[in-house]
Amino acid sequence: MITPQEIKAFLDTDKSSKTKQFARTGQRYYDGEHDIKKYRIFYYDADGNLQEDYTRSNIKIPHCFFTELADQTVQYLLSGKEKFVFSQIPALQAELDSYFNKNEDFISELNDVLTDAVVKGFGYLYAYKNAEGKLAFQCADSLDVVEVEGRFTSDGRDYYIYRYVQRKNLQGDVVARIEVFDDTQVTYYTQIADGLPQLDETAKPNPRPHVLYKKDNDDSTYWEGLGFIPFFRLDNNRKRISGLKPVKELIDDYDIMACGLSNNLQDLTEGIYVIKGYEGENLDELQLNIKTKKMVGVDSEGDVEIRTIEIPTEARKAKLELDEKSIYKFGMGFNSSQVGDGNITNIVIKSRYALLDMKCNKLEIRLKQFLRKILKVVLDEINQEQGTAYQQSDVCFRFTREILTNATDNAQMDLTKAQTKQTEVNTLLNLMSQAPTEQLRKDLCTLMDWDYDELKDKFPDNPEEALQTAQRALDEVQPSE
Template identity: 25%
Template sequence: MEIEVIKKLIKNYETGHASFINNAMIAERYYHNKTDVLFQKKKEDNEENPLRNADNRIPRNFHGLIVNQKASYAFTAPPIFDVGNTSANNTITECLGDEYSKNCMELCINAANSTIGWVHYWESDNGFEWAVVDSKQIIPVWSKSLKKKLNGVFRVYDEIDEITGDNYTIYEYWTETECQAFRRKTSDTFDENFSVYNMFYDPGNDEMISSYTHSFERVPFIPFNNNNIGTNDLDNIKLLIDVYDKVYSGFINDLDDIQELIFVLSGYGGTELNGFLQDLKKYKTIKVDGDEGSNPGVSTLSIEIPIEARKTVLDVTRKAIFEQGQGFDPQPESFGNQSGEALKFMYSLLEMKVGLMQTEFMLGFAELVRAICKYKGLECKTIIQTWTRTCIKNDTEQAQICKDSVGIVSKRTILKNHPLVEDADAELKYLEKEEAENQAKADMYGNSFNDGGDDDGKEKKEDTKV
């Protein structure tokens, strides 16, 4: 594609992408517990109200907690794929690699903070490779059809030139057939310094070139939407978190301020406040003067804290955060000796949110698995995805259910659902081994008794002859 066309595309899409980056950075900041309360303007000395001096800023990481709940609930045990062939399944698992579970977690967190996660796959000397890309780097170019198709992807990131030390912005434009690379100095505009960038190695000519041809026949980027409406997980709870931080920080400020005792002096005979404090400390008394009709003396100011009102606000706000954020409130008083059904009900909001995400993520994982199969030359028609939730369970109740199911369902199904069993197939092998060992012992003891009986019989016959 000509450089002028690329420049027009970047100008058209990068403007709207700036708003996306800003929202994603805010959500990531809240995820790392850097809420707005930390960046509010510091209040100046208030001469009219000298009691207000403390300026504590205490954030509560509700957004990080709820996002981590979602990622752990959905991907502690990542999805398993079945294309109908054991050998192909093993090949897919091998291509997904050891970092598959970690990448799933990262995808979920990226989508929760920026509305969408992205996976990029490519071919290297090691074969098929894939990785999660920072969502802020991706500018997608979608088709206008009813079934949106990804026509191209800009990957935009900064890089420091190792020779000159200058900071450059790199633009990779990926299509169904190739990738073209461009760059400009970050401090320059497109019109001043925008050119092709030789970043790919051509083994045929032993040179660096600006374009790279691939054979995937698709844009090698896969979107993973956070939900069906394209929002992040902070939008519904940001204002509630700000209210909680403001009220909680204000409460701590009042506790700090109330510890300072302020004296109000009327008719004090001295001239310096230091003298007042020294007399009070040394003699436990002070001297006050007063004209006729005046009311000399010393009094103190203190702050009254509306504890109950603030406690109510904090409790109501906390409850609203977990309801709006569709999370699981880990309050100790919420637990107890609860049944499995009651525990499932406590996860109902989180399950609903993860279900919406799962619907979108299944499309992305299916595309990734098909890309692996195409690269490996495997047949891939229907892909069965098995998703497992990780949550608190009543193990005693679950074990009783398994015990009561003996003779009704298969042993493998019982072992698969037993709380003490992690791998049902491995557990079946252990049981078979134990049964074989027990059978061998039983046969050994049985043979011993049979041999002893024969000897006794012979001895009795011999005794009879004598």
Template identity: 25%
Template sequence: MWIKEVWNKIRKGVKAGMAAVKESTTLTDNKVVRLISDFESSTERKWMIIGDQYYQVDNDIKDRKITKKLANGQMVEETYKANNKLAHAKYKNQVDEKIAYLLSKPVTFKTETQDKNDSYIEAVKDILGKNFQYQLSSLGYEASNKGIGWLQVYINEAGELKTMVIPAEQCIPLWKDRTHTELDTMIRVFPTQVWEYDTRKTITNVEVWTEEGVTFYRLDGKLLILDYERSNDNGGPVAHYKSDGTWYSWGKVPFIPFKNNRIEKPDIKFVKTLVDGYDLSRSEAANYVEEVKNLIFVLKGYGGQDITEFMRRLNEDRAIPIDDPEDGGVDTLTPQMDITALREHYEQLKRDLIEDGQSVNKDLDKFGSAPSGVALKFMYSGLDLKCNLMETEFRMGFEMLLWFVDEYLKLTGRGDYTQIEMEIVFNRDAAMNEAEMIENCNNSKGTISDETVLAHHPFVSDVEDEMEKLAAQKEKTEPQWDKVPPVKVGEVDGEEE
């Protein structure tokens, strides 16, 4: 008997504990404000801003100042000195190269039994629209520069399923699991401008998306104000989409992550110090060339004078007044700077950027002006590895997107395709040795099918269209007299039975 009593107490304690945990994880206004504040000051968001900044080639070198410390400890800028700020687009080129290689060519949708599921493929293409490839490229840039890209799914007023890319710096995801595969809540924070009479004012909008619906707020300082009109419709709360005057929920948070890699880090994190070092080295080389005609001045009888004033007057007037030519004077020395060592330093930085940034090695001294297939594979090995990681994450994102597409097809009565497996095939835009590929295609005829040969021919973009053109061409060129006319059933010696 006492065992049963103990067991009941344990069960009650567990239920109370679970209720307390649920209560502690429930989002309140104060918790939302705290989450927004923590995210805006987080290292994660900082790297998102840096990635976008460096993609626009607004490198840190542009903020560089040459300063000196005075006797009183004050730091002052030496504006008379050469201060070249050479910002290089190394990082931007790497991101463009990656997106162009992986996401510039149209993707292919593939099922196990292609012929039987053509209707499903066409339905998916129709729903995603012809701009889906553009959205994939936008997600690629978002993921590369910010570590993760977000695609929002919604149904518009016409009842059509649409998707929209949301800037990652506006999104605060709350995950259900440690591996970040399922969303519990999404908080979106973004500014908009409104007019109050003749004054333009910026307001901060907050959207809290859950599995059941969405609530709209405005953030005023640290005060979260409910937007009642947007959060309610006909006296009831809004959900995810509206159909026939009634609000419905997906049962999932309608935001889909497209990650750059498993750790959700932007590409800039791995190369920023190298880019900064390269900018600095090249800027210093430019400063050396420009600085006072490469001369060091030896001042005689100029003790106790302000050297800064001397250099300023020299740069502005290109002359030095000497009061007493017997006691004073100016001599010059030509400094010897090891330009070879400086050049080797930034050339090594360039090689490190290629290796650590996993970009294409375009060193023609190693591969020649027309590299072969093996050399091309070696040149693209780093880029292939980086794109493989992004492709894996994007496949997962596409699977999540496909769930919403399947649900929409069921909602609109266009069929239930949930049991059909579909995958997305990324067609990479790799450089190739065309002459070598054409030779290989010609040598393969008779060994493999013509369709396979055409699929690998560099001049063919649509295999089915090319097969039809070849068949039509063959029919035109074949002599008509060589064809045996068909014999009708029942005809014997030109007479019908």
């Protein structure tokens, strides 16, 4: 077991890592806390000293492009209404449905871990046994999880450390709970502020096995370890970098341009005051009087003239449009506000989803690898409980995505398909009238989605003769007057 000193060292190192620092930035931008919130305006006073300007407008409006880009990725990847875990073995499929496809709790947690992966660069699912004794999964905040490799520990074993804030004590210090997991048990600690972790005396037993349970009509407590560290990590990319990385500077520039335009409109609507004959010494006081009291005193020969200037809105609008286009391009997202030529066909719609499709394709590969790791422990549990020998090769993953489509295009496509099918049917019928063969009949049944074995006895032996007989019967009919 690792020592409290080791635990503190690992926590301190992780806290200062560049990966976690940018993960926090990604979470901050996802929550709308952009750098523009810290924007300050300064000026040099009459003595040449740098001062913060509290009189000018300093509008701080974050534009949450990253929130939209992240949610687009997750929701588009999981947009299919069909199940995503498949097996050709009916009994196994039923079990997989209960664990994955029809398990609303799992789908909700999968949504959260995908969001963590895109926003922070990586996300974790924590595995545990629920009240029914089955494996269940819960998203763990990736900012609170620390992975420790065995080569860095005193006992040579791998660990996962999960630290989260519980409360503040009477002195105002943060009290955190620390859980140290290995492949058989978890040990609980408490940490006050940045002090040395101490064993949690309120946790009984401590260390605690992964699973504690009781049997019917038995007061004894039984325990078992899962046999693996119950954390599974999903990476956004090879370097575990947040999806914010390619677009952060573009979003910051958009915030500055948009807020700068708002500040100009706020400050320059009343124009610039030109003071003639002013003999005062305090220009700061003059500026304050104009802004707050709307008046200023001058001598008998003085005058006040208000001049307005034209705000360069067109240049700012062009820059904002360029930034917005670049954000969706390099963020690989779908710009729903994009204006086209009015001819929105399915081809145009699919082309606008091209970048988002590309990004989701890359993430889907890592998601399938992630689910394979989870599937392994789920299959082990199913095989142990039911005495089966299911394998990974019995299961596959398939994600379908849904996009908006043009109803007119869809109707035209359906009409074209129907006409094509009708042409094929007519061709087969003409061939059958000339040279009836079993293969042509099978082809017709396949085309019409019929069961050939049920209909083969109902086909006429000689279609041409049957047609002539029918024609003669029609000729003998006397029309009624």
